[in-house]
Every structure is written in structure tokens, then in C-alpha cells.
Amino acid sequence: MNVLTVEKLSKAFGGVQAVGGVSFAVAPGERVALIGPNGAGKTTLFNCINGQLRPDDGRIEMSGRDVTGQAPHRIWRHGVGRTFQITATFASMTVAENIQVALASADGAAKGLGRRLSARYRAEAEVLIELVGLAARTEDPAAELPYGDLKRLELAVAMTNEPSLLLMDEPTAGMAADARGGMMDLVDVMVAERGVAVLFTEHDMDVVFGHADRVIVLDRGQIIAEGSPDEIRGDATVRAVYLGTFDEATV
Amino acid sequence: MSFIVVQAITGLASAASLFLIAVGLSIVFGVTRVVNFAHGSLYMLGAYLAFSFTAAFGDTFFGYLAAILLAAVVVGGLGAVMETSLLRRIYRAPELFQLLATFGVVLVVQDLTRMIWGADDLFAPRMPGLDGAINIFGHAVPEYDLFLIATAFVVLGGLWLLFRHTRFGVLVRAATEDREMVAALGIDQRWLFTGAFILGAALAGLGGALQIPRQAASLSMDLNIIVDAFVVVVVGGMGSIMGAFVAAVLISELLAFGVVIFPQITLVLIFAVMAVTLVLKPSGLFGRPEFTTQEDRRNPDPPLRAGDGLSRIFWWGLLVAGVAAPLVIGDFAIIVLTEIAILALFAASLHFLLWGGGLITFGHAAYFGLGAYGSGLAVFHLSLGMAPALLLAPLAGAAGALLFGWFCVRLSGIYMAMLTLAFAQIAWSAAFQWGGFTGGDNGILGVWPSDWASDPFVFYYLAFAVCAAVIWGLRHTVFSPFGYTLRATRDSALRSAAIGVDVTRHRWLAFTLAGAAAGVAGGFFAFAKGSVFPEVLFVSTSVDGLVMVLLGGVQSLAGPILGAIALTEIETELTRLTDLWQLCLGILIILLVVVLPHGLAGLSAFMRRRQP
Ligand SMILES: Nc1ncnc2c1ncn2[C@@H]1O[C@H](COP(=O)(O)OP(=O)(O)O)[C@@H](O)[C@H]1O
Ligand SMILES: [Mg+2]
Numbered sequence: 001m002n003v004l005t006v007e008k009l010s011k012a013f014g015g016v017q018a019v020g021g022v023s024f025a026v027a028p029g030e031r032v033a034l035i036g037p038n039g040a041g042k043t044t045l046f047n048c049i050n051g052q053l054r055p056d057d058g059r060i061e062m063s064g065r066d067v068t069g070q071a072p073h074r075i076w077r078h079g080v081g082r083t084f085q086i087t088a089t090f091a092s093m094t095v096a097e098n099i100q101v102a103l104a105s106a107d108g109a110a111k112g113l114g115r116r117l118s119a120r121y122r123a124e125a126e127v128l129i130e131l132v133g134l135a136a137r138t139e140d141p142a143a144e145l146p147y148g149d150l151k152r153l154e155l156a157v158a159m160t161n162e163p164s165l166l167l168m169d170e171p172t173a174g175m176a177a178d179a180r181g182g183m184m185d186l187v188d189v190m191v192a193e194r195g196v197a198v199l200f201t202e203h204d205m206d207v208v209f210g211h212a213d214r215v216i217v218l219d220r221g222q223i224i225a226e227g228s229p230d231e232i233r234g235d236a237t238v239r240a241v242y243l244g245t246f247d248e249a250t251v
Numbered sequence: 252m253s254f255i256v257v258q259a260i261t262g263l264a265s266a267a268s269l270f271l272i273a274v275g276l277s278i279v280f281g282v283t284r285v286v287n288f289a290h291g292s293l294y295m296l297g298a299y300l301a302f303s304f305t306a307a308f309g310d311t312f313f314g315y316l317a318a319i320l321l322a323a324v325v326v327g328g329l330g331a332v333m334e335t336s337l338l339r340r341i342y343r344a345p346e347l348f349q350l351l352a353t354f355g356v357v358l359v360v361q362d363l364t365r366m367i368w369g370a371d372d373l374f375a376p377r378m379p380g381l382d383g384a385i386n387i388f389g390h391a392v393p394e395y396d397l398f399l400i401a402t403a404f405v406v407l408g409g410l411w412l413l414f415r416h417t418r419f420g421v422l423v424r425a426a427t428e429d430r431e432m433v434a435a436l437g438i439d440q441r442w443l444f445t446g447a448f449i450l451g452a453a454l455a456g457l458g459g460a461l462q463i464p465r466q467a468a469s470l471s472m473d474l475n476i477i478v479d480a481f482v483v484v485v486v487g488g489m490g491s492i493m494g495a496f497v498a499a500v501l502i503s504e505l506l507a508f509g510v511v512i513f514p515q516i517t518l519v520l521i522f523a524v525m526a527v528t529l530v531l532k533p534s535g536l537f538g539r540p541e542f543t544t545q546e547d548r549r550n551p552d553p554p555l556r557a558g559d560g561l562s563r564i565f566w567w568g569l570l571v572a573g574v575a576a577p578l579v580i581g582d583f584a585i586i587v588l589t590e591i592a593i594l595a596l597f598a599a600s601l602h603f604l605l606w607g608g609g610l611i612t613f614g615h616a617a618y619f620g621l622g623a624y625g626s627g628l629a630v631f632h633l634s635l636g637m638a639p640a641l642l643l644a645p646l647a648g649a650a651g652a653l654l655f656g657w658f659c660v661r662l663s664g665i666y667m668a669m670l671t672l673a674f675a676q677i678a679w680s681a682a683f684q685w686g687g688f689t690g691g692d693n694g695i696l697g698v699w700p701s702d703w704a705s706d707p708f709v710f711y712y713l714a715f716a717v718c719a720a721v722i723w724g725l726r727h728t729v730f731s732p733f734g735y736t737l738r739a740t741r742d743s744a745l746r747s748a749a750i751g752v753d754v755t756r757h758r759w760l761a762f763t764l765a766g767a768a769a770g771v772a773g774g775f776f777a778f779a780k781g782s783v784f785p786e787v788l789f790v791s792t793s794v795d796g797l798v799m800v801l802l803g804g805v806q807s808l809a810g811p812i813l814g815a816i817a818l819t820e821i822e823t824e825l826t827r828l829t830d831l832w833q834l835c836l837g838i839l840i841i842l843l844v845v846v847l848p849h850g851l852a853g854l855s856a857f858m859r860r861r862q863p
Contacts (some may be wrong), residue, residue, distance in 0.1 A: 052750070088746035090739050092552040101739050102750040104732040110752055111760065112732040120732070141554050157750060177771035 001064050003028050003079075003197045004049070009058035011044050018044040020221035021058070030166065031191060031198045033208045036218035037241060042201045043085075045218070046169050050082055051075040063164060079195070081158030085169045087150045091143040095134055097155055098142055099125040101162035113201060128156040142168075148179050152186065158249045159190060166190065168200040172207055180204055184211040209233065217241070221248075253388025260387070262507030263500065264396035264465075267403035270499035271458030271478055273483035273562070274410065276452035281427030281490035282447035283342060285349045286665050289333065289356035289476030293452045296360065297326045297459025298468040299368050302375045305463070312380035314610040323457035324709050330452020334445050340845050342444075346665045347611050351801070352844040357473060358837030365470060366831075379465075397466050402461065406454070410492055421550055423447055427490045458618030473549045474790060478676040481669045482521060486528045487775035488538020489666070497536060518684060525673065529658050533666075552806065555730065557739075565809055573715050587781075591819045593775045595641050596718040598799040598811035600768035603725050606805050607734060608761050609741030613668040614663055614675025615796050617655060619768035620788030621678065622773025627695040627783035628688070637701040641774045643718075648770020649763050650677065660755055670792060679788035694784035698777045714775045721771050726808055728764070737761050798836070801843055 004026040010021040026032050034042050047053040049060055051072040055093050060068045060080040076082075090098050096118075103121035104110050127191045129138055132152040137145065144155060150172070158166060171187065172180035184207055190196050202208050208215060209229040217225040225235045232238055254733065276290045304318035333356065341349050381398050384391035414420035422443055459472065466472075483502060487494030505524060509517040528536060556562075572590070577585055604610040625647025628814050629640040655674040659667055682689045689695070704710045728734045740747045740754045747754050768839050777783045795818065803814025821839075 015530065071753075072748040073751045073753045076749060082749045084749075088743045088749070090742040090746065092554060092738065093741050094554045094733070097554065097735065101732075101735050105736065105751045109732050110736040110757070113728055114731060116727075116730040117732045117735045118730070157746070160750065 001007050001028075002026060002061075003063055004199065005059075005061040006045075006049065007059040007061075009045065009048055009060065010056045011041075011048055011053060012029060012056055013044075017221050019048065019055075022218070022221070022223055023058075024216055024223065024226065026165065026197050026199050027196050029191060029197055031188075031211060031213045033201075033212035033215045034199060034201045034218060035203075035205075035208055035215060039220075041221040042218055043169060044221075046201065047165060049075075050080065050167055059248060063147050076161060079161060079164040081161060081163035081166045083151070083154045083166070083168045083171055087147070088148055089142045089153055089157065092141065094139050094141055095124070095129060095145070096125050096138050099128055099156055101159060102157045106161040122158065128159060129188070131159075132156045148175055148183070151175065151183055155183075155186060155190070159196070162194070163196055166196050166198045166200075170202060171200050172202065172204060177202045177204075180207055181210070186205040203206065253390060257387055257390040257392055258507050258511060259504060260392055260396060260526070261506035261607075263403075264393075264399045265507065266499045267399040268458045268462055269476075269479055269483060269503055270403050270496055271406060271454050271461070273480045273487070273495040273499055274406075275454035275458075276480050277484050277487075277490055277492065277495045278423065278427075278454075278862075279448055279451035280484070282423055283338065284446050285338060285342065285353070286346070286669065287338075287451070288350055288477060289360065290353075290451070290455050290480065291473035291475075292357050293326050293455040294359035294476050295328060295364065295468070295470070295473040296329065296661070297322050297456030298463050298472060299373070299459075300371050301460035301463050302368075302468045305375050309376070310379060312378065315378045315380075318459040319457070319643035320490075321614045322460035323453045323787065324461070326456025327449045327453030330449050330456075331454070332447060334448040337841065337845070338448065339441075339444070344844065346668060347605070347613075347797070348844045350613060350665075350668055351794070352795060352841050355789075355840035355844070358833040358840070361470060361473065361858055362834035362837070364829050366553075368427035368468070370470065372469040374467045375463040377464045387518075399461060399465075406457075407492075407496060414492070419443075419446060435861050436834070446631070465754065474676075475742060478673060478790075481673050484523060484535070485666065485669055485673065486535055488535025489692060490539070491535070491537035494535055494537030518681050522674075522677055525670070528656055528714060529661065529670070534659055537743060545690055562809070569812065570719065573719065577711055581632045582707065585707045585711050587819060589707070589714050589779050589821055590720045590776075591815055592715045593779060594710070594774050594795075594799065594819060595773075595812045595815035596721055597769055597772040598803070598815045600765045601723050601796045602770070602800045602805065602811040603729070604761060604765045605800060606810075607729050607741070608758060610758060610762065611668045612659070612671040612793075613797070614655075614671035614673070615765075616770035616788050616790065616792035617671075617675035617678045618652050619773040619776070619792060619796075620675075620682070621651040621766075621778035621786075622770030623777040623783045623787045624646040624682065624689065624695075624773075625770065626774040626777045627698045630698050631690070631695045632688075637778060640698075641771075644774025644777075645767040648773060650768035652749050652763045652766020653759075657767065658761050660758040660762055672793070675788060675793060676769040676790065679785055679790075682785040689785075690783075692785070694782050695777075696782045698783060699781050700778050710779070714779065717771065718775065721768050722812070725768055729808065733757075733760075750797040792838075798840060798843070 002025040006025070007023050009019055009022045010017070022045060033221055034045070036042055044053065048055045051070050051074065054069045058068070059066060065078065065153065067075060067078055090101065093101065099116055100121045103124055104112065104117060107121070126138070129135055134149060134152055134156070137149060142150065146152060166187070168187070170185050175183060187198055188211060191198060212229055213231040215227065215229055216223055217232060219241050224241065225232060225238050229233070272290065272294050276287060279285065279287050279290070300322035301319050304321050305315055308316070309315040337356065341352050365442065378395055378398070381394045384393050385397070403512045414424050426443060479502070483495060483498045486502065487498030492493065501520065505520050506517055509520045513520070535643060575719055576588055580588065597615075601612065604612055622644035625643045626640040629635040629643045655671070659670050659674070662670055681860045683691050686692070700710050704713055736747070736757055740752060740757055744754045773787065776787065799814030799818045800811050801814065802817050803810030803812065822832065825835050828834065
């Protein structure tokens, strides 16, 4: 069964049809890139899927369950981990605490008044910290991490509920070109070791062609092409939309 | 039918003044993003000045008119002084600090007004030429009411012209809608801010001056009107002139008719209007959602460190001091000490919300007061003993927080602060209005401890033990998963929702928990004083709590306790020395905010900072 199925999803802002009847699906363990020029509707589509926006029309299913219009915190319960274009972490907490809070929530213990949090979920947190390569930073406040490490921390937090789907809006935005590959390699590790599927938006075509199994191209709220990286690379319509920026990016 | 028309006119006349004050508040907020608590003080000064001016040269129609206008102009000038000397220094401060600093001005103006004009209400003569009544459908309607309504429309039209057709007005509108743009245009923002503030102040002064033929000038005008104005801007939408107008009319008409139809529940009507508006349109009828503040990503508040050597010594030292102190102090001091223990719990429960959850509340007195009334009423009406009455206190506090909190946690920043205050003031007025049940002004007397605890030392140990236990519980909660999750919603609501936290519900629970803790403090307060008066619910009680938290240092769990000790001591000493206690407290607050912002680094760090 698909981890995510989007059917005829639409969302308009005033007169602007940001997303106009989009349908696609993501299979377990699949890495799908969502690309398209600025204003194509990628972020809007993402926000509808993760519950931040309520779609005007259409249907979203996660592992067979209808989740259309549910709030973000409910979407998470369906096994969705998220990272943001601009990282969102808990600045006044250490790396470990960031993950422990998320683990407590995953465990349904966020309202617990008992034992102090710092003594709970410690071992599980350390496993995740190790996995994203932040072991040396375990006790550092998130506020003091460099941006690349914050992105790693966010990925670890997104993995706390053992998700079946990761939603990543521009996972490498704001990172130096040479660090992007490392970040995406880490995502590949999550896919390989934990069987999670990934839906991500991305501007860097090296990243897209190197780390996606399938590419969906969005333009003015519509899907204009869909296929393997090789097929998309050769697609004339896509080339026309991107006006040669492709060639620069892939050189 | 005729009755309806006449009642509607009365409502409109009240709406006129409310509109003048609310629109000024709104204009100032739109441009400077500061909610000026002292706006009501400017209104009150307008009334007092008009009283003096009319006494001097108000014996003709035009003399009286000149007196009213001169009062507005003078208040505008005072506004200029206030903007350039104080406001300018706090434009970049967190919202809570701005509210507190301007509340400091309220206290200072209160005492100065009392010094100049005395404590008694001042009745001005009616306006010559407009002192009669005209007959509408057989009912007498005061001519002055019609004059007031006409004035409000003149001001509305004047503001419309100003904002459409003058450079200043266009800039004010631009700044309200998009401040970056104005900054980018390279306009000197200083004169724009000062100008907007003078305009707002003059409108407040005009509103106050126009009231004197209808209502005596009194020292309670300032806070009464500012709370009404908060309700108007919350309902109408911050920064919107039309919103201020429509909401002022809506609320005044509702009160005008409500008083006739359901005199007992006019407060409930206001509550209902606010509640319905906020549920349907959280930014107010004409407000725009962009005003909600953004998350601060540069949050230098350090991670929690539990139980290191120093803090352990502090907490144990405090415990030992609390237990041992009665052995060495006298009878008066034990009463002060009991009060400190109670207020420390009150401050700690406020601190839990402010620091633990980033929830800015300006009406924490509501839950303290509900606790006090819960106990007091149980003794008075149900003849309960002390122990069961004290058990009711946290329930009363929690119930109030559960109800009010449901609305408050849906808002953030300044809106939340105003709404919490408005709810607390509604509770305060309810204590007055339902005199049959609450004793009204006369309060509830005879709330004495049971015999076994009637000795002040025994009562102290009881209060100390319970308050210390609840403070310990709050402290423990901060470190528990619940507390960390609350801290998480403070650091990033976006991330919290993305890890499955229902942010609104979590904040609501925290609000209720803090309400229960404040209720415990309130219950003990009632028995410590032997009585309950509406003042426990008043805004000054909320502000006392905030001052304690700030004095002690917000970034530390020990802060509220140190603050309670410090403020109670300062107050005890100062009231002995001077009767200008409010003036001193006001200056203390302003100094805390303006001169010692670094001493308060913890708070400035986590409260959202605003752009210039
Ligand atoms: N909150 C909003 N209000 C109005 N229009 C919006 C809003 N969000 C996005 N849009 C419009 O919807 C379209 C798609 O935007 P977006 O989803 O951000 O595209 P992308 O992420 O692909 O760059 C754009 O035309 C944008 O201007
Ligand atoms: Mg985008």
C-alpha cells in the first residue's frame, strides 16, 4: 500500500490557483523529488499534505487512511516526519533534549508529570544522535549549533516517531554546495536502514538527480511531467519550463 | 419603539467617548506596535484638565468648548513628552516590558493627579447652551448626548480626511500596513512616531474632557476606560479605525440595551461578544492576522540545569530559613512572612506561564482572586471550615483558568496580554456587580482560620508548608515531560506541532495548572487577611505579580521567590515612609524596564523581539 496518496488536490489563494488538481502517490521506501520553478505551488502542496493548510478540494491518504484537512499534530501520528525550509528546533534545549521531547511525544507521554525528562528516552536519543553524526554535540544547546548541524538535528527529530514518510521542504537550502551531498547521503541512510519513504522539494539538480528514484515536475499548480531522473532530464516540456537552468545545474 | 430609539441614542453617546479613546490606542499601536497602558491616564488627565479649565473660563458655550479643546491640546503635549522621554526607549523591548513600563506611567499619573486635584470626585457644571434636554417621542434626551454623537462623527470624518489627504496620514497608514516599506522609503520614523502618539494622546484627552458634563472626574477613570478600550480593540481589530468605531458602537449599544433587559448580566454580554469574535475571527472584526508576532529563532535562553550544587544550597537554605525564621522574629513580622510565602507561590505560578511557556498574561490576578473568593464564599455561604474551604481554592482558580484560558491560548503576544487582562477585569467587575453573592464593595468578612490554626505562627507554618510544596511541584513540572513540552511550544510552535504536540491544548492545560496554583495562594491569602475584597482581582494584583517576577529575575526558577521577598519588603518599608507608594512603585517599574534591561536578560531573550 502507498504511504501517501494525493488525489485531485486543489488550493487557491483568492484568484491564484496555487495547486490545481494534483494527483500522485509515494510507495514505501521511495524517494520522490518535487521540483518546479518558483511559485509553482510546491510549498502550498506540502503545507496541504502536512496539515498546515486545508485544501479546497481533493483527498489525501496516508497508508490507506483519509487524513485530508487534519491538523499538523494529527498528521504526525500517521507516521510523518517533517523538516522545514528554515530549520525549526528548540533553541533553549540541548541536542539530546530536542530529541527526548520528540520521543516523549511519540510515546504519548508529553503530558507526563512524573520523572524528569532528562532521565528518560536517553538511550534511544543517543542512537539517533549517533545516526546523524552529532554524538560530539549531544550536550550542546541547539542555539549554538552551526546551520548544517541544525539540519541534521532536525532530521533526527523527524525520525523519532519511526515515520513511514519524511516530508522535507528544501532539505539542503541554506547549506554550502559541498555539504548538500552529505546531508542527502544521510537521508539515503534513513531510507536504507529504516525503510522510510521521502518526499522532498529541491532546487539543486545534482541533488535531485543523485538522490531521487522518481521526479515530479510542477508548474503553475499542475503536474507537467513525472518519471525517473533520466526521463525528466530528457523531457522537452521540462526543459522549456526551466529555460536552460537545467544545463547550468547539471554541468 | 420610541424607547428603543432613545436607548440607542444613549448607547451612541457612550460609544462616542469609547471610540475616541480606542481609536487613539489603535493609531498608536498601528504605528509604534506599542500597546500604551497609560492611554487611559491621558483620558483621565483630559477630564481633570477640562474640569480646571471650565472652572476658569467655561461659563459660556464657547468658553466651555475652548476649555475642552485646550484640555485635548495639553494632553497631546503631555503625550509628546511621554513619547520622547519613555516610549522611544522601549520600542524594541519585548511586549510585556512595554505594557509594564506604560503601566508604571499609570501609577505615577495616579499619584500626581491625586496630589494636584485631590482624591475626591470632581463634578463639573453642564455645558452652557447644551444643558437642556430635547423631547424625542416623549422621552427627554440630553442635548449634550447629541452633541457627543455629532463630535464622534466629526472626529471620524476628520481622521478619514487626515488619512486620505495628508502626507502624515498616508504615512501613518503605510506604517500600520507595512512598516518595512516606510523604513525603506527613508522616512525619519521619529517624527512619525511622535506625531502619531501626539494624535492618539490628544484624542484620549478629548475623550476624557468631553466626559466631564456626564460623569465626575475620578481617579478610577483611567483603568476603567483602558479595559473597555482593550475590549474594543480586541473585538474591532488592532490598528483599524473602522474596527474601533464599529466595536465601540456594538459594545455600547449592547450595554445600553443589556442594562435594561438583563441588568445582572451586562458583563456576561461583553464576555460573550469577545468570545464569539475571537472564536470566529481571532484578529478582530477588522483586524489583519499579520500582526501576530513571529517566532524568535535567536533564542539564547540557556538549557535547564537541574540540581547543581549552588541551586541546591539555595533551595535548602530557603527551606531552612522559612522553618527557622519564626523562632527569631516578632508578631508583626510573622504576618509579613506569611504574606511573602503566599505571594511567592502566586509569583511562581505566573513565572511558570511566562518563562515556562512564553505565555504573556496580564491578568493572573483573576485566578488568585478566584481562589480567594472560592474560599471566602465557601466560608460565608456554606459555613465550611478552613480546610475544606482551602481545598476549594485551587478548584476555583483552575475553573476560571479553564474557561478564560480556552480563549486566551488561541491568541499570542500582545493580544493574549490584553485578553487576559480583560477577563481579569471582568471577574473584578463581577465581584462588584453581584454584590448579593460576593458582598460587592464591602467584601466578605470573617474568613478566619479554624481554631487549631488561629495562632499566627501555626497558620504561618501551614501556609509555608503548602505554598512550598506547590512551588516545589511547579518546579518539578518544569523538568517533567509536560514542562519540557511546554517549553518546546514556547521555543517553536511550528516544530512542536510537527512532533505531534497539540500546542493550543498543551498551553491550555498549563494555563489551568497555573490557575490552580494561583488559586491555592489566593485561598491562603483570604484566611491570612480574614477577608476578601474585589481588589484581589484587580489589575494591580496582576502587576504586583509581574513586578515580583521581574525583580527576582525571570530567567531563574528562584526569581519569583526572591522577587516576592524583595517587593513585600520594599512595600512594607515604603508605605511606612510615604503615602506616595504608587508613585514609587511606578518609577521602580519604569526603571526596571528602561535602565536595567540587561538585568532582565533572560526575559528579553525569550520574549519575542520586535523589529524597529
Ligand atoms: N498564503 C498565500 N496567500 C496568497 N497567495 C499565496 C500564498 N502562498 C502561496 N501563494 C501563491 O501561490 C502560488 C504558489 O506558491 P508556493 O506554493 O509558495 O510556490 P513554490 O513553493 O513552488 O515556490 C504563488 O503564486 C504564490 O504567490
Ligand atoms: Mg517554496
